[in-house]
Amino acid sequence: MTMLRVGRWITALALLLLAGVYVRALVYTPAEASQGLAQKIFYLHVPAAIWAETAMVFVGLASIFYLFTKDPRLDRFAASSAEVGAVFCAIVLTTGPIWGKPIWGTWWTWDARLTFTLFLFLLYVGYLLLRNAVTDPGARARFSAVLGICAMCEVPFIHLSVYMFPTLHPMPIVLQPGRPKLPGSMLTTWLFSLGVFTLLYVGFVVQRYAVSYLREQLEAMSERC
Amino acid sequence: MRSPELLRHAWAVASKDLLVELRSRTAILSVATFVVLVLMVFNFGRDQTAVSNLDLAPSILWVTFTFAAILALNRAFQIELENQALDGLLLAPIDRGSIYLGKLIANLIFVGTIEVIGLPLIALFFNVQVLLAPLMLVIALATVGFVAVGTLFSAMTVRTRFAELLLPVLLLPFMILPLRWAALTTGLLLAGRPLSEVHGWLNMLAVYDLVFVVLAILLFPATVNE
Numbered sequence: 001m002t003m004l005r006v007g008r009w010i011t012a013l014a015l016l017l018l019a020g021v022y023v024r025a026l027v028y029t030p031a032e033a034s035q036g037l038a039q040k041i042f043y044l045h046v047p048a049a050i051w052a053e054t055a056m057v058f059v060g061l062a063s064i065f066y067l068f069t070k071d072p073r074l075d076r077f078a079a080s081s082a083e084v085g086a087v088f089c090a091i092v093l094t095t096g097p098i099w100g101k102p103i104w105g106t107w108w109t110w111d112a113r114l115t116f117t118l119f120l121f122l123l124y125v126g127y128l129l130l131r132n133a134v135t136d137p138g139a140r141a142r143f144s145a146v147l148g149i150c151a152m153c154e155v156p157f158i159h160l161s162v163y164m165f166p167t168l169h170p171m172p173i174v175l176q177p178g179r180p181k182l183p184g185s186m187l188t189t190w191l192f193s194l195g196v197f198t199l200l201y202v203g204f205v206v207q208r209y210a211v212s213y214l215r216e217q218l219e220a221m222s223e224r225c
Numbered sequence: 226m227r228s229p230e231l232l233r234h235a236w237a238v239a240s241k242d243l244l245v246e247l248r249s250r251t252a253i254l255s256v257a258t259f260v261v262l263v264l265m266v267f268n269f270g271r272d273q274t275a276v277s278n279l280d281l282a283p284s285i286l287w288v289t290f291t292f293a294a295i296l297a298l299n300r301a302f303q304i305e306l307e308n309q310a311l312d313g314l315l316l317a318p319i320d321r322g323s324i325y326l327g328k329l330i331a332n333l334i335f336v337g338t339i340e341v342i343g344l345p346l347i348a349l350f351f352n353v354q355v356l357l358a359p360l361m362l363v364i365a366l367a368t369v370g371f372v373a374v375g376t377l378f379s380a381m382t383v384r385t386r387f388a389e390l391l392l393p394v395l396l397l398p399f400m401i402l403p404l405r406w407a408a409l410t411t412g413l414l415l416a417g418r419p420l421s422e423v424h425g426w427l428n429m430l431a432v433y434d435l436v437f438v439v440l441a442i443l444l445f446p447a448t449v450n451e
Contacts, residue, residue, distance in 0.1 A: 067444075067447050119398055119401070122397075122398045123398050125394075126394050126395045126398060129391065129394060129395075130381070130382075130385065130391065130395060133382075133385035133386045133387055133391055134384070134385050135386075139384065142447045142448065142450070143381040143385075143448065145447065146377070146381065146444045146447050146448055147378075147381070147395065149440070149444060150374065150377070150399065150437075150440065150444070153436060153437075153440055154398070154399060154402070157402055157429075157433060157436075158402065160429070161402055161405065161406070161429070
């Protein structure tokens with residue numbers, strides 16, 4: 001129960017700071033010259049995308065270690081990370097079109113990164129569906145570990161494949177060789193937002209982890225009765 | 226385990242599956258009929274004056290093979306569920322990897338047969354020249370990739386609720402990549418481009434096959450061990 005409470009506090013703090021990100025982005029950060037207000041969405045879009053992808057790596061790593069150790073905590077963590085990753089993917093897939101409509105003139109294009117995010121989202125959804133479809137906890141953990149590892153191994157292929165297509169999507173501004181090419185105030189806002197999203201990820205995962213632990217306890221109890 | 230032994234056991238598992246299929250012939254006939262029906266859907270589901278056969282041929286070929294392969298893969302472990310045949314297979318003193326390899330070989334032969342039936346039909350119905358040696362290579366490479374992943378996944382999905390529905394949902398994200406590369410290559414080859422123009426995609430397909438076959442052999446024991 002303490003864990004659930006800790007997770008809630010972290011999430012509450014992260015949500016409060018998220019409001020701070022909005023205020024900083026809208027009031028204290030200059031508007032971008034060519035894109036105007038639409039560019040503000042980057043402060044949410046990019047950190048969410050970074051965490052959506054990182055969460056999949058965590059799912060894969062936790063799955064590998066699970067198959068070696070059979071530690072249920074790793075399975076619970078992989079499941080929580082996948083749930084949160086799916087949510088972050090959904091954020092990326094929602095904020096992207098909102099920006100794309102005024103800037104590109106279309107909600108969706110089969111562009112490299114859009115396709116990649118959609119792939120990632122479908123991998124998460126498949127992973128969560130598989131977990132729901134297996135009733136035996138041992139089999140559920142093993143099956144989802146197998147799928148998690150396969151999904152992690154597919155990510156580099158998707159990356160490689162989509163970057164071979166011509167792209168409309170803006171290239172990385174912050175993570176690029178040499179100095180980031182954006183004004184200091186924008187970079188500060190962005191880094192602040194990345195920190196907030198990190199906190200959000202941690203808060204969500206801790207909560208989901210605690211919930212799945214409680215659910216397992218409940219299942220075990222109802223079996224005993 | 227020594228590799229000749231692994232392969233011998235794998236072949237024993239594969240030949241058992243193929244023998245079962247050869248005796249009944251239900252699955253292969255159903256899937257072959259399915260292929261004909263999908264080709265008919267393609268023919269009637271488009272405006273034939275607007276899209277030329279040559280432009281549509283790669284899509285027809287790959288969409289048909291994808292759906293037929295999913296149907297075939299569903300069946301791979303389904304036959305082991307009857308009378309707990311899988312338990313018998315697992316009790317046999319052979320490596321788990323050879324069970325996977327055996328299933329993979331049987332599935333490859335099964336899906337390969339469907340493709341052998343499907344290709345002339347595509348040539349016949351859509352009047353395109355598909356019997357090209359480089360195209361066979363592309364089809365073989367792409368098929369190995371998605372059948373390798375599909376065999377692994379079907380070992381898991383047969384023991385879940387909604388098995389028939391879950392396999393495509395899990396497998397399609399893994400099929401779309403080889404499918405994409407294969408469809409691009411097929412388009413170029415059908416348009417008469419030389420093999421040298423498509424070798425980049427062929428390399429990708431080969432690497433994909435290698436990674437997922439090895440990964441599946443390593444992961445398969447986790448799907449059957451209790």
